[in-house]
Amino acid sequence: MAGVSRSSTDIRGGHIGLVVMIIALVVIAGFSGPRWTLIVAACVAAWFILALSVIRIRGRRGGEALRRAYVATFGWGDYVTP
Secondary structure, three states: OOOOOHHHHHHHHHHHHHHHHHHHHHHHHHHHOHHHHHHHHHHHHHHHHHHHHHHHHOOOOHHHHHHHHHHHHHHHHHHHOO
16 A cells, blocks of 8 residues: 555544444434444444454553554444445
């Protein structure tokens, strides 16, 4: 990639995944109410905490660990964009 590092591409996909997740939570709240919205949000939060824990165990610290957990949780956003 010319001029774009891989980490900025990962973060961009993470941002897209986060936006899609927020939209999905709003749609779930509109159709199902707060119960299922909280269940889905708790599952996403649990995945983020699990990813952060694994990354911390492997030796990453600080902002790098948070970035990697964020990409592990929401990085799939790269796959929903053309």
